[in-house]
Amino acid sequence: MQQQYDLWIGGQWQQASQYETLYNPYNGEALTRIGQGSPTDAERAIEAAHSAFASYSLMSAFQRSEILYRVAEIFGRRREELAAVIALEAAKPLKAARAEIVRTIETYRFAAEAAKSVTGEQIAMDAAEGGQGRIGFTVRLPLGVVTAITPFNFPFNLVAHKVGPALAAGNTIVLKPAEQTPISSLLLADIFTEAGLPPGVLNIVTGKGAELGEVLTSHPLVKKVSFTGSHAVGEIILRRAGLRRTTLELGSNAALIVDKGTDVDAIIDRCVSGAFGYNGQVCISLQRILVHQSLYSRFVERFAAAAFKLVIGSPLEENTDITSLISDKAAERIALWVEEAVTAGASVVTGGQLSRDKEKGNNIYTPTVLTDVPHSAKVWTEEVFGPVAVIQSFGDLPEAIREVNASRYGLMAGVYTPDINSAFMAARQLEAGGVVINDIPTFRVDHMPYGGAKDSGKGTEGVSYAIQEMTQLKLISFNLS
Structure with missing residues (x-):
C-alpha cells in the first residue's frame, strides 16, 4: 500500500x-x-x-x-x-x-x-x-x-x-x-x-x-x-x-415477516446472515423480525443461539463473522440505543455488550437479539446500522403488514410464507421499494431495480x-x- x-x-x-x-x-x-x-x-x-x-x-x-x-x-x-x-x-x-x-x-x-x-x-x-x-x-x-x-x-x-x-x-x-x-x-x-x-x-x-x-x-x-x-x-x-x-x-429499517406454517429451522441461518453480516452495517440489514405467534418462541430460541455462535475476530481471519464497527461514534450510538430500549422494558436475549480495545482502537459490539421492544425505541423506529435484531410476535398477516408499514422507511421487505395468497397480499400491501418472498430483505443482485419508498x-x-x-x-x- x-x-x-x-x-x-x-x-x-x-x-x-x-x-x-x-x-x-x-x-x-x-x-x-x-x-x-x-x-x-x-x-x-x-x-x-x-x-x-x-x-x-x-x-x-x-x-x-x-x-x-x-x-x-x-x-x-x-x-x-x-x-x-x-x-x-x-x-x-x-x-x-x-x-x-x-x-x-x-x-x-x-x-x-x-x-x-x-x-x-x-x-x-x-x-x-x-x-x-x-x-x-x-x-x-x-x-x-x-x-x-x-x-x-x-x-x-x-x-x-x-x-x-x-x-x-x-x-x-x-x-x-x-x-x-x-x-x-x-x-x-x-x-x-x-x-x-x-x-x-x-x-x-x-x-x-x-x-x-x-x-x-x-x-x-x-x-x-x-x-x-x-x-x-x-x-x-x-x-x-x-x-x-x-x-x-x-435510510432503511428492513423488516421480515415469518408467517405461520414456515419451517423455522430451514430459515434461521439465512436470517442470521441477513441480520449480522458485516456487523449489520448494510443498508438492507435485517433489523425487525415479525414472527407469527405459533412460531415465535422457537424462532427466538434458534435465532439467538445461532447469533451467539458467530465468530468474533480480526477481519483478516478466514472464519471471522463479527469484527470492529467502523468508528467510535457508531459504537457509542448503537450501545446507547440498546440501553434506551432495555430501560424502556426490552429484553436482551443475547449480546448487548460493547467491547472496546483502547490500545487497538476497535469497537466490537456482540450480536444482539432483543424482544419486548417498545415501538417508541430507536432500535425499532430508526436504522440501527449495527449488529442488532429486534423480534416481536404477531397474530395475523394484516397485523404484521401494518407494523412493517408503520416505519417511515421502506427500502426492502421480506416475507416467509407457504401460502400463495398471503404472499401476494404482502407483495401488494407492503410499502417498500422491493418485496422479497421466501427470503430475507437483505437479498440483492446487482442488475435488479433497487430504490426506496417514503424516507428511504x-x-x-x-x-x-x-x-x-x-x-x-x-x-x-x-x-x-
Missing part, C-alpha cells in the same frame, strides 16, 4: 494542500495518508469532467462497453489484493470482502452489457389526430457530469453502481468516496487507466463531505447527483441540488435502471408531408 494518496483529477495525480492519516478500524494501525480535497479541488475535478465529456459522449457504445469489460477483467485478476484492501480500511470480514469483489466484477460486467442497450423507441405519431405523415422516435443521451458520493460499507460495489452506469451511458463522473474507505476508490484510477478510459472521464476527490458537498451538489456544470448515505444528509443534498437530477439511497430515498439503482436515471430522453419527430 502506498504511503500517500493524492487526488485524481483530469487523468493525473495532483497533490492536495493537506493530508490526513487513515487508520485501520480493527487494530488502529496507520494505513496511509489521504489527500484532503478542498472546494477548489472539487471544482477543478468537475471542470475536468466537463471538458472530457465533449469527446467521451461521442465514444461508441462498443468502446465504452469494452472499457468496462476490461475493468471487470482487471478486478478478477486482482481480486485477493482488492478484498484485502476492503478488510483493512473497512474492517469487513475477509469472506464478506471477497463476496463484495465478486459482486463488483458482476456489476461492471452488467454495465458493459448495458452500454450496448441504451436505446429509445418508435412513437406511433399517427395514433393521434393530426399526427398523420409524421415519424417519431426517442433517443437517450448522456447528461454530462455526474457526481457520486458513496458510503463506507461497500467501498467497491456501491461505487461500481454509480461509476459503471454513468460511464456506460456516456457521462463523465466525479467520485467522492467515504472518509474511512478512500483507498478502494483511489485504486480505480489505475484500474480504469489500464482499461483504456480517457483522461478526465473519471475523477476522484477524497476528503470531508462537509467541505466538498456543496460544490459537488450545486456546481452549475453538475447535471446529476447520486448519493448513498443517511437521510439527514440526503435532505441537505436535495435542497442544494435544486432541479438537477438526483438519486438518493437513504428517491430514484432507482440497478445498472440498467440507473442508466435511465443518468440519461435524457429526447423525442425526434419528422414531418414527411
Whole structure:
C-alpha cells in the first residue's frame, strides 16, 4: 500500500494542500495518508469532467462497453489484493470482502452489457389526430457530469453502481468516496487507466463531505447527483441540488415477516446472515423480525443461539463473522440505543455488550437479539446500522403488514410464507421499494431495480435502471408531408 494518496483529477495525480492519516478500524494501525480535497479541488475535478465529456459522449457504445469489460477483467485478476484492501480500511470480514469483489466484477460486467442497450423507441405519431405523415422516435443521451458520493460499507460495489452506469451511458463522473474507505476508490484510477478510459472521464476527490458537498451538489456544470448515505444528509443534498437530477439511497429499517406454517429451522441461518453480516452495517440489514405467534418462541430460541455462535475476530481471519464497527461514534450510538430500549422494558436475549480495545482502537459490539421492544425505541423506529435484531410476535398477516408499514422507511421487505395468497397480499400491501418472498430483505443482485419508498430515498439503482436515471430522453419527430 502506498504511503500517500493524492487526488485524481483530469487523468493525473495532483497533490492536495493537506493530508490526513487513515487508520485501520480493527487494530488502529496507520494505513496511509489521504489527500484532503478542498472546494477548489472539487471544482477543478468537475471542470475536468466537463471538458472530457465533449469527446467521451461521442465514444461508441462498443468502446465504452469494452472499457468496462476490461475493468471487470482487471478486478478478477486482482481480486485477493482488492478484498484485502476492503478488510483493512473497512474492517469487513475477509469472506464478506471477497463476496463484495465478486459482486463488483458482476456489476461492471452488467454495465458493459448495458452500454450496448441504451436505446429509445418508435412513437406511433399517427395514433393521434393530426399526427398523420409524421415519424417519431426517442433517443437517450448522456447528461454530462455526474457526481457520486458513496458510503463506507461497500467501498467497491456501491461505487461500481454509480461509476459503471454513468460511464456506460456516456457521462463523465466525479467520485467522492467515504472518509474511512478512500483507498478502494483511489485504486480505480489505475484500474480504469489500464482499461483504456480517457483522461478526465473519471475523477476522484477524497476528503470531508462537509467541505466538498456543496460544490459537488450545486456546481452549475453538475447535471446529476447520486448519493448513498443517511437521510439527514440526503435532505441537505436535495435542497442544494435544486432541479438537477438526483438519486438518493437513504435510510432503511428492513423488516421480515415469518408467517405461520414456515419451517423455522430451514430459515434461521439465512436470517442470521441477513441480520449480522458485516456487523449489520448494510443498508438492507435485517433489523425487525415479525414472527407469527405459533412460531415465535422457537424462532427466538434458534435465532439467538445461532447469533451467539458467530465468530468474533480480526477481519483478516478466514472464519471471522463479527469484527470492529467502523468508528467510535457508531459504537457509542448503537450501545446507547440498546440501553434506551432495555430501560424502556426490552429484553436482551443475547449480546448487548460493547467491547472496546483502547490500545487497538476497535469497537466490537456482540450480536444482539432483543424482544419486548417498545415501538417508541430507536432500535425499532430508526436504522440501527449495527449488529442488532429486534423480534416481536404477531397474530395475523394484516397485523404484521401494518407494523412493517408503520416505519417511515421502506427500502426492502421480506416475507416467509407457504401460502400463495398471503404472499401476494404482502407483495401488494407492503410499502417498500422491493418485496422479497421466501427470503430475507437483505437479498440483492446487482442488475435488479433497487430504490426506496417514503424516507428511504428517491430514484432507482440497478445498472440498467440507473442508466435511465443518468440519461435524457429526447423525442425526434419528422414531418414527411
